[in-house]
Amino acid sequence: MDGLEGLPVFVRAAREGSFSGAARALGLTPSAVSKQIGRLEDQLSVRLFNRTTRRLSLTEEGAAFFERASRILADLEDAAAAVSSHRSVVRGRLRVTLPTAFGILHLLPVLPQFLARHPELTVEIDLNDRFVNMIEEGFDLALRVGDLEDSSLIGRRLAANRRVMAAAPAYLAAHPEPKRPEDLKHHNCLVYTYRAQRYDWHLVDEEGQEHTITVGGNLETNNPMMLHGAALDGLGIVLSPLWLIGPDIKAGRLQCVLPDYHWPDSAIQAVYPPGRYLSARVRSFVDFLVEQFAE
Structure with a gap:
């Protein structure tokens, strides 16, 4: 399939919720973003976004494509890092969701230490107390306080929760x-x-x-x-x-x-989707959390 250069643009537009937001993040013009998305939709013969003057949202097909496209891009980044001469450098963007109070009280104080270790990594933190479907919403990692209800995810215990x-x-x-x-x-x-x-x-x-x-x-x-x-x-x-x-x-x-x-009693867990390979971004962050919070 030709023209997959539109994949990063599509994923960024889905995460930002707008073509203009994707354009700012990628250093493109909104019209360039719109053209690449249109080209991708033509190649797939499917509409990926519902467009209105006020809102941009994924169609059902777009949501399914977003889940797979996000993983493909993450795997590509990891593959590039694996063959790079700088294999020990963790790069890219890590999207993490966790409860608000835990994030402010316990993650925020130690986050600068993690970012200092990995200066070429960007961490996007979503503080949210509702249940987040991390796969549908494109997160690499979630911190869950309580039992792991979704058996399709992998959880690594960080600490007890009483x-x-x-x-x-x-x-x-x-x-x-x-x-x-x-x-x-x-x-x-x-x-x-x-x-x-x-x-x-x-x-x-x-x-x-x-x-x-x-x-x-x-x-x-x-x-x-x-x-x-x-x-x-x-x-x-x-x-x-x-x-x-x-x-x-x-x-x-x-x-x-x-x-x-x-x-x-339950547990505080780092949760991530199953896969053949665990990305360097997720692995480095989970190892850091275990280091910080293990009892």
């Missing part, structure tokens, strides 16, 4: 401290809306016995950092991971509630 309940001393001074899980029904519990069955708190005691309590409160949000801040302000009881609230518990700004109970 979630506990906590509240500010001021809240506990003003309300009877819970002595058993059922007491949570009488408290203002702060609800995380991105959790499935958001009102059901599944707790495990020291003997492994599970308890499910339906809770409620006057604050619900999809942002764990807002719940964290509300708990610090004495608004109520939060169920949150130790990587987020652990320092405040240690400092006494928050106090564990029902310390003999916790959410069933």
